[in-house]
Amino acid sequence: MTVGADSEAIRGAPIVEQIAAARRALTLRFRLTFVFVWLVIILGIGLALAVADAWDWEFAFRSGPIIVLQGAGITLLLSVASIIGATILAVLGAIGRLSSNPVAYAVASFYVSLIRGTPLLVQIYLIYFALPQLGIVLPAIPAGILALSLNYGAYMTEIFRAGIQAVPRGQREAAQALGMPERLYMRRIVLPQAVRIVIPAIGNDFVAMLKDSALVSTITVHETLFLAQRLGRSTFEPVTALLIAALVYWALTIIFSVFQERLERRMARGDQ
Amino acid sequence: MDKMRSLAILPIAMLVLAACQAGDGGGGPAATGGTGDGAVCDSGELDGQLAAVCEAGVLVVSTDPAYPPQSFLNEDTGEYEGFDIDVANEIANRLGVDVEFTDPTFDAVVAGNWSGRWDVSVGSVTVTEERKEVLDFTQPYYYTPAQMAALADSDVTGVEDLAGQTVCVGEQTTYLFWIDGTLSLPAEAGEIAAVPEGMQATTLPTDIDCAEAWKSGRTDDFQGWLTALPTAQGAIDNDYPVTLIGDPVFFEPLAVAFDKSVEDNDSLVAAVDEIIGQMHEDGTLTSLSEEWYEGLDYTTQE
Numbered sequence: 001m002t003v004g005a006d007s008e009a010i011r012g013a014p015i016v017e018q019i020a021a022a023r024r025a026l027t028l029r030f031r032l033t034f035v036f037v038w039l040v041i042i043l044g045i046g047l048a049l050a051v052a053d054a055w056d057w058e059f060a061f062r063s064g065p066i067i068v069l070q071g072a073g074i075t076l077l078l079s080v081a082s083i084i085g086a087t088i089l090a091v092l093g094a095i096g097r098l099s100s101n102p103v104a105y106a107v108a109s110f111y112v113s114l115i116r117g118t119p120l121l122v123q124i125y126l127i128y129f130a131l132p133q134l135g136i137v138l139p140a141i142p143a144g145i146l147a148l149s150l151n152y153g154a155y156m157t158e159i160f161r162a163g164i165q166a167v168p169r170g171q172r173e174a175a176q177a178l179g180m181p182e183r184l185y186m187r188r189i190v191l192p193q194a195v196r197i198v199i200p201a202i203g204n205d206f207v208a209m210l211k212d213s214a215l216v217s218t219i220t221v222h223e224t225l226f227l228a229q230r231l232g233r234s235t236f237e238p239v240t241a242l243l244i245a246a247l248v249y250w251a252l253t254i255i256f257s258v259f260q261e262r263l264e265r266r267m268a269r270g271d272q
Numbered sequence: 273m274d275k276m277r278s279l280a281i282l283p284i285a286m287l288v289l290a291a292c293q294a295g296d297g298g299g300g301p302a303a304t305g306g307t308g309d310g311a312v313c314d315s316g317e318l319d320g321q322l323a324a325v326c327e328a329g330v331l332v333v334s335t336d337p338a339y340p341p342q343s344f345l346n347e348d349t350g351e352y353e354g355f356d357i358d359v360a361n362e363i364a365n366r367l368g369v370d371v372e373f374t375d376p377t378f379d380a381v382v383a384g385n386w387s388g389r390w391d392v393s394v395g396s397v398t399v400t401e402e403r404k405e406v407l408d409f410t411q412p413y414y415y416t417p418a419q420m421a422a423l424a425d426s427d428v429t430g431v432e433d434l435a436g437q438t439v440c441v442g443e444q445t446t447y448l449f450w451i452d453g454t455l456s457l458p459a460e461a462g463e464i465a466a467v468p469e470g471m472q473a474t475t476l477p478t479d480i481d482c483a484e485a486w487k488s489g490r491t492d493d494f495q496g497w498l499t500a501l502p503t504a505q506g507a508i509d510n511d512y513p514v515t516l517i518g519d520p521v522f523f524e525p526l527a528v529a530f531d532k533s534v535e536d537n538d539s540l541v542a543a544v545d546e547i548i549g550q551m552h553e554d555g556t557l558t559s560l561s562e563e564w565y566e567g568l569d570y571t572t573q574e
Contacts, residue, residue: 059347066350129380132387140374220375227350230337230375233480234344236510239488 049243059237064244067231071224072248078141078213078223082148083206089153094160095186108157115154121215123147128219144216151212152205159201163194196267203260207253214249224248311368312543320536322543325391330370332390333360334381337373338478340506341564342396355564359413360394362556363528366547378478379444382407386531392544396500398446398524401456408537409527410545413557414570417520418447419501423486424513428495431518435468439496440482443475446524447498457524462573465521471496483507483514500524502565523573 013021049055096108115123124147131138138146167190175185217226224245232241313326325331335343335356343354352373364371374390381393384406396416399409420439422428441447449455451473455464476482479499486497497504497514498521507514528548530541551557557571 063347063350070350128389129385129387132389133385137388218377222375226375227345231345231347231350233338233478234340235347236340236480236507236512238480238484 054239055243056237056240059232059235059240060244063231063235063237063241067224067227067241067244068248070222071227071245072252074141074221074223075210075213075248075252078144078148078216078221079206079209081145082152082213083202083209085145085149086152086156086205086209087202089149090156090160091191093153093157094164097157097161098164112154112157115151120147120151120212121218123151124215124219140216140220143219144213144221148209148213148216152209156198156202156205159198159205160194163198163201164190166197167193199267200260200264203256203263207256207260210252210256211249214245311366312547313368318539320539321391321534322539325367325369325540328369330372331360331364331367331392332372332374333364334374334376334386334390334393335360335395336375336378336381336478338480339396339503341502355414355560356394356396358560358564359551359557360392362551362560363392363394363544363547366550367543378442381529382444384531385533388534391530391540393529395529396526397529399458399461399527400446400449401458402449402454403529406532408530408532408541410541410548411552412525412527412573413548413551414561415523415525415573416570417501418450418498418522418524419504419520420517421483421497421499421504421507421514422495422517423491424515426495426515428517431465431496431521432468433517434471434496436470437496438472438474438494439498440474440476440485440494441498442479442482443477445479445499447479448473448475450498450521455522457522460573461525462523465519479503480507483512486514487512502570525573 046055093108093111096104097112099105099108124144127138127147127150128140128143131143171189172185175189180189213223214225217223217229220226228241228245229238232238235241312322318326335352337343337345337352337354339354339356341354343352343356345351346353357373360373361371376386376389378395380386381395382397382403384403393407396414397403397407397409399412403409420431420434422434428434439451441451446455446457450464451467451471453467457464474494476485479497480503482494482497482499483504485493496517501516501520504514504516508516528544530537530544548557552571558569561568561570
């Protein structure tokens with residue numbers, strides 16, 4: 001088996017270079033196969049849809065842009081606002097969970113227990129329908145953001161707690177020896193290190209949030225799934241509409257995963 | 273500390289942005305109301321909820337845009353369209369306020385206790401005795417026949433063939449109540465056909481989902497589909513494998529609905545009821561029905 005087009009030139013080269021070239025060829029072959037397999041699967045799915053006559057191009061061209069532009073815009077807005085809200089709640093929650101103050105510990109533990117013990121959909125409905133009974137009428141989008149923030153905040157609280165605990169205890173003693181107050185030690189020493197540890201986890205949660213935001217379609221928010229369902233039913237093309245919604249979520253997660261990978265690589269560089 | 277503070281401002285800015293979105297893109301005010309001429313809101317002495325709506329200048333209307341041709345989203349622009357939408361716009365116009373649409377699920381509408389999230393439902397809600405306990409209704413603005421349908425190439429030729437079979441209906445619809453034997457329409461709605469022995473209901477979130485299940489090949493789950501005649505006809509017109517079975521099983525009066533738990537709602541109910549009466553008299557409803565239902569006038573009960 002030949003290694004490549006310029007194998008003649010390489011044969012005379014030192015063994016190290018020969019091995020490097022062989023490795024490059026292997027990598028290339030791996031990547032080409034990867035792309036090829038993806039194309040085959042995508043073509044297969046496309047063919048199956050065409051045979052089943054499930055995909056309607058006319059609907060895709062007419063209503064697709066509304067789902068993609070307006071729907072994905074609201075989905076992104078929901079996800080970004082909620083991950084920010086969730087991060088803030090998680091920092092507070094984690095500090096509470098690690099606190100020696102019994103009240104702070106109890107409040108934080110109650111929050112995590114209640115939210116993790118109830119379905120997100122129930123929380124969304126309660127914030128939309130039950131809060132107004134107490135006189136708090138949030139518009140649909142802020143209600144959705146609040147529900148997603150509270151929900152993810154609880155899960156991320158545990159992640160942040162682990163991140164904070166991962167900072168070696170010796171550093172606390174060192175800080176105390178320097179006379180550093182507890183709050184300053186938390187902000188300057190612990191949090192910067194903890195953040196680096198939890199960044200990949202936040203990224204994962206953001207990808208999950210992008211998809212869970214679809215649940216907010218049940219409380220009248222015109223996000224991707226809402227528009228896809230209503231436009232699909234309006235035009236008797238629900239399957240095409242759902243497929244477009246699936247593609248929107250998939251594309252958003254792929255785009256974000258690329259960013260996440262870069263961010264993680266940069267964070268990792270700091271460790272070296 | 274400064275960094276922390278600016279971080280805290282971010283979500284607040286996001287919320288403000290989101291609230292704006294809810295007003296523009298999300299809620300989508302579809303009509304510019306308020307032609308001053310003879311509008312109810314300009315008539316001086318107002319009280320209760322009517323005064324509150326006039327004060328706000330906006331009537332928040334619930335509709336589910338999944339039911340063409342009553343209420344749906346335009347496939348090019350994504351804006352609200354349909355018979356219910358035009359009726360809602362005209363009601364707001366005659367009140368002298370703007371319209372803002374919101375889209376809760378149907379079961380949330382008929383459950384009552386709207387928490388003030390919307391003022392009124394112009395969403396083809398059937399008047400039933402049970403719903404009257406949580407909702408206030410105006411006089412009907414139109415009537416639709418409840419039509420049984422079956423899979424196009426099935427052996428079912430009459431409603432009685434579906435005895436002992438399963439029929440698909442939308443969640444919390446009158447069609448579900450009919451099969452369950454709990455449907456009680458007001459006396460003026462006319463006769464209700466008997467339910468065939470042993471007929472069972474299965475529900476999906478909205479009526480159209482039943483036809484979609486058949487189209488997708490899910491043909492064994494249920495043998496019949498009970499829905500409004502225009503909805504069934506719409507499915508047939510769009511090449512769904514559906515056929516109409518027998519005469520309508522009942523005619524349902526559809527009216528504008530209000531949340532009964534809202535205090536001082538009487539003034540608003542009375543004002544809208546009067547507007548519906550006017551729209552019947554001056555032919556507005558008839559021409560809207562003929563426009564959206566291919567020349568058919570559903571606004572009177574034959």
